Amino acid sequence: MTSATSLQWKTYALLAPIVLFASTGNVLLGKGMKQVGEVQDWSPSGLGGLFVKTFINGWVWLGIGSLLLFLVSFMVVLSWADYSFVMPASAASYAVATLMSHWLLGELVTTLRWVGVAFICLGVALVTRTPSSSRG
């Protein structure tokens, strides 16, 4: 295997945890913040109270943990790969989240959303056909 091919496969291997942890983290944070409730009082004491409520919410911490794992995977892959390669390629998380919500949670997915997912998949396919590092 040439060095460029090995680099490309190494990049693909790290894109998997990036996609998984990013989508999981965002869903968990969303669930946690809905429990915390809407920001209605913008005074320092109101924001302080919201801050405390946010940081004692278990879903928020699970989301933060997932996003930290995402950050470490992201840092490692960026030590060799282009940001302009990794960033769009990780958008595969939208397709994964949609497929998971449809197949595992039985959620209704509209035609427009499927079209959007198809565009994302096509875009990710094009980006991943380019070398992961333009430094050679």
Place this chain on the structure above:
Amino acid sequence: MRTALCLSLVVLGTTGGEVTVTHAMKKIGEVRSFAVRSLLSFLRRALREGWFWAGIGLLALSFFSLLALLSWKDVSFVIPATAASYVTGAVGARLLLGERLTPLRWAGILLVTLGVALVSLSG
């Protein structure tokens, strides 16, 4: 207005933060081994890199704006609406990191942006 402001902070904070973190990682050098010791050594070097902390500061700004936004807007709106960061990220990679973006990569990035926007509309 507050939604537009928070969304701008999320998008620009993400792009600025990720471009800065990328610069820091390139300075540290390629991770060649996935052994725990080698990964810990990589993380230690990252934690001593000033650019890394500047990037984390921008990502923190983006993160807290995201948390605030999620308290009054649905995930199905907020996450797809950050699609603009794909375009700002590509511009940042070209101008600030000097990456070479081929027409094929630009086409892919634009398709991803369009796809994420469509997913957003259907939310």
